[in-house]
Amino acid sequence: VQFGLLGMKAAVSVAPRHPDRPYSVDWLPGAGLLTQKSYWDELGGFRGDFFAHSEDIDLCLRCRRVGGSVRVVPTAVVYHHEHPNGISQSPTIELHKLKNYVAVNALHGPLAILPLVCAKFFLYTAPRIAWKLRSPRLLLRAWWATLTRLPGWLVDRRRPVRLALR
Numbered sequence: 001v002q003f004g005l006l007g008m009k010a011a012v013s014v015a016p017r018h019p020d021r022p023y024s025v026d027w028l029p030g031a032g033l034l035t036q037k038s039y040w041d042e043l044g045g046f047r048g049d050f051f052a053h054s055e056d057i058d059l060c061l062r063c064r065r066v067g068g069s070v071r072v073v074p075t076a077v078v079y080h081h082e083h084p085n086g087i088s089q090s091p092t093i094e095l096h097k098l099k100n101y102v103a104v105n106a107l108h109g110p111l112a113i114l115p116l117v118c119a120k121f122f123l124y125t126a127p128r129i130a131w132k133l134r135s136p137r138l139l140l141r142a143w144w145a146t147l148t149r150l151p152g153w154l155v156d157r158r159r160p161v162r163l164a165l166r
Helices: 037-043 055-065 091-108 111-132 136-156
Strands: 002-004 007-009
Touching (some): 007 091, 055 091, 091 111, 091 136
């Protein structure tokens, strides 16, 4: 996960040194996560205000922040079916994707870029997706959901996460 001038860029693309051995990454898609229940409980699992997108990135970043690791096991196989173009036809799913993008930046990104991330979200990204889905209501819901949660995310970024790594 990288935080650039306009926010988070997340991609799972690491060339392992040994393709048959586990290796570390910043995050993994939620459909492929597996952990001990004790770690899950200590990290608090997925955040309650995340739904349908980026909850996996947030969880992995919290794990790494406390010294844990996120690893790929190349011999494991996971099947996860996604929408082919990355944009679902559900305004509700797109609402959560938009809101959670700002949330991950507010929770884990540098505070200096947050105003730019919010400007991009409010003035470009959310209106563009709402236009593609022909859903002006989505735009209003995305703006409202983000504005009402942003102060809480900023408080939560300062809240310590404790994990007893064994």
